[in-house]
Amino acid sequence: MIPSTQALPAQDxxxxxxxxxxxxxxxxxxxxxxxxxxxxxxxxxxxGGNGSGKTTFAKTLNGLLRPTSGLVTIGGRPAASxxxxxxxxxxxxxxxxxxxxxxxxxxxxxxxxxxxxLGYPExxxxxxxxxxxDAMDLGPIRGHPPLSLRLSDRRRTSIAxxxxxxxxxxxxxxxxxxxxxxxxxxxxxxxxxxxxxGRTVVLITHDMRLVAEYAxxxxxxxxxxVLLDTDASGAFSDLxxxxxxxxxxxxxxxxAHRLSDRGVPKxxxxxxxxxxxxFMLRGDRR
Amino acid sequence: xxxxxxxxxEADSFLHRMDPRVKIAAVVLLSLLALIVxxxxxxxxxxxFVLLLLVLGRATLSKTAxxxxxxxxxxxxxxxxxxxxDPSGTPVLAELGPVKVTEPAIWKGVATAVRVCxxxxxxxxxxxxxxxxxxxxxxxxxxxxxxxxxxxxxSLRFIPTFGATVESITDAQRAxxxxxxxxxxxxxxxxxxxxxxxxxxxxxRTADMLSLTLQxxxxxxxxxxxxxxxxxxxxxxxxxxxxxxxxxALPAAAKYLxxxxx
Numbered sequence: 001m002i003p004s005t006q007a008l009p010a011q012d013x014x015x016x017x018x019x020x021x022x023x024x025x026x027x028x029x030x031x032x033x034x035x036x037x038x039x040x041x042x043x044x045x046x047x048g049g050n051g052s053g054k055t056t057f058a059k060t061l062n063g064l065l066r067p068t069s070g071l072v073t074i075g076g077r078p079a080a081s082x083x084x085x086x087x088x089x090x091x092x093x094x095x096x097x098x099x100x101x102x103x104x105x106x107x108x109x110x111x112x113x114x115x116x117x118l119g120y121p122e123x124x125x126x127x128x129x130x131x132x133x134d135a136m137d138l139g140p141i142r143g144h145p146p147l148s149l150r151l152s153d154r155r156r157t158s159i160a161x162x163x164x165x166x167x168x169x170x171x172x173x174x175x176x177x178x179x180x181x182x183x184x185x186x187x188x189x190x191x192x193x194x195x196x197x198g199r200t201v202v203l204i205t206h207d208m209r210l211v212a213e214y215a216x217x218x219x220x221x222x223x224x225x226v227l228l229d230t231d232a233s234g235a236f237s238d239l240x241x242x243x244x245x246x247x248x249x250x251x252x253x254x255x256a257h258r259l260s261d262r263g264v265p266k267x268x269x270x271x272x273x274x275x276x277x278x279f280m281l282r283g284d285r286r
Numbered sequence: 287x288x289x290x291x292x293x294x295x296e297a298d299s300f301l302h303r304m305d306p307r308v309k310i311a312a313v314v315l316l317s318l319l320a321l322i323v324x325x326x327x328x329x330x331x332x333x334x335f336v337l338l339l340l341v342l343g344r345a346t347l348s349k350t351a352x353x354x355x356x357x358x359x360x361x362x363x364x365x366x367x368x369x370x371x372d373p374s375g376t377p378v379l380a381e382l383g384p385v386k387v388t389e390p391a392i393w394k395g396v397a398t399a400v401r402v403c404x405x406x407x408x409x410x411x412x413x414x415x416x417x418x419x420x421x422x423x424x425x426x427x428x429x430x431x432x433x434x435x436x437x438x439x440x441s442l443r444f445i446p447t448f449g450a451t452v453e454s455i456t457d458a459q460r461a462x463x464x465x466x467x468x469x470x471x472x473x474x475x476x477x478x479x480x481x482x483x484x485x486x487x488x489x490x491r492t493a494d495m496l497s498l499t500l501q502x503x504x505x506x507x508x509x510x511x512x513x514x515x516x517x518x519x520x521x522x523x524x525x526x527x528x529x530x531x532x533x534x535a536l537p538a539a540a541k542y543l544x545x546x547x548x
Contacts, residue, residue, distance in 0.1 A: 062461055064460060088462065103479065
């Protein structure tokens with residue numbers, strides 16, 4: 001289990017959210033009092049069914065939505081006191097649909113747009129653009145027009161264009177929708193590398209296999225609240241709770257649940273782990 | 287949201303049940319009537335009639351207020367500005383340099399404001415008692431080519447979707463540090479390129495997909511179309527049409543044949 005974040009010293013929390021409520025125009029209450037801390041360097045998955053408030057929550061972190069009530073603190077400063085552009089320096093948000101942001105004539109220009117907007121000097125911009133293109137493996141296609149690339153490359157470009165602003169936190173909203181297995185793994189490998197280099201990653205997703213494989217910590221949301229906040233294997237041991245959020249653990253975990261009366265633990269999240277457990281059980285019997 | 291609301295409100299009133307073709311004819315005739323009539327008292331009578339229709343059509347107060355808020359602002363502007371720019375007539379009530387405020391000009395301003403209110407309300411009644419589908423169906427029955435009618439129906443249907451896309455695109459670019467309303471005018475208009483290009487691309491993609499969907503459902507397979515729902519004039523519709531025609535024809539004849547001032 002991860003240690004409770006409530007006890008953390010303030011400077012370790014890159015994101016801190018208290019009693020966050022958000023009501024849309026028209027009366028839909030999307031967030032109903034959310035409390036959450038995210039530490040610097042974490043890889044957090046935020047999961048939940050459609051309409052659970054994941055995206056609304058993410059948008060309050062970079063100021064696109066201003067909370068109806070409650071407090072959002074980013075890097076020690078209240079988000080309410082910062083503009084979206086200022087917040088973009090700390091919290092980068094890659095939207096779900098890359099086509100909602102691509103407009104430049106080349107991948108390189110696309111990536112340059114963000115840091116330019118933030119007013120960095122040209123030399124600095126060039127450095128950040130190189131780093132972002134490198135991080136997302138876009139070197140070979142840097143001169144291509146982004147709109148004519150295939151989906152996985154359009155998504156890489158959109159993520160690179162956010163990384164180029166050098167944010168401490170990277171929010172990825174459903175980054176693997178529509179990608180095949182190889183593309184998904186390649187993309188997540190790049191994201192993990194960014195995380196290892198110290199960037200905080202917040203992954204919004206429905207894909208529990210992705211969560212099991214990559215996230216250190218899982219926040220399960222349902223109906224505008226945090227239902228569960230734990231490590232990945234902990235999140236999958238309570239099926240009823242996950243069901244409340246229209247989620248199901250990966251199949252290997254479900255299999256482990258079925259085998260639990262034979263002595264297999266319920267918190268298994270990878271096939272390797274299950275195989276190991278089964279071997280151990282066979283050994284016991286001999 | 288950008289504040290777009292479909293004005294159509296489902297309800298059960300005689301206006302909702304009326305044949306949309308009759309409603310379109312009525313709205314056109316009542317609009318013409320509002321333009322023919324110039325006298326304030328007559329205009330007020332017409333407005334009273336139109337407001338009565340509004341009540342009979344079971345308009346909700348909140349939606350009416352939302353729809354006509356804008357018109358109210360225009361009305362206030364007309365009432366204020368008309369006397370300032372129209373120096374004709376006597377008696378002169380006030381004079382300040384070149385500006386001369388006369389009594390007839392004040393009344394003319396008020397009358398024009400009432401006229402604008404009549405026009406807006408009449409069209410609003412059509413919009414909130416007639417679904418977009420019925421409206422298009424009526425236009426097609428009145429002779430509009432079916433393709434154009436379908437195109438119109440589709441564009442109306444996509445206005446809210448399009449609004450949501452624009453909003454999402456704006457959000458995505460703001461998250462990349464774009465500040466739309468900052469900088470010199472030239473810089474500001476350049477800012478909009480970042481929103482405009484993805485918007486156009488997204489609209490083109492939607493249009494492309496839409497045409498494929500239409501084709502895959504055999505749109506245009508047979509030139510003579512049949513309709514699932516036929517519009518049918520009932521006696522009450524014919525009666526309503528006759529009433530509106532009379533309501534328009536009598537004052538029109540009085541004014542243009544007999545030269546009466548209205």
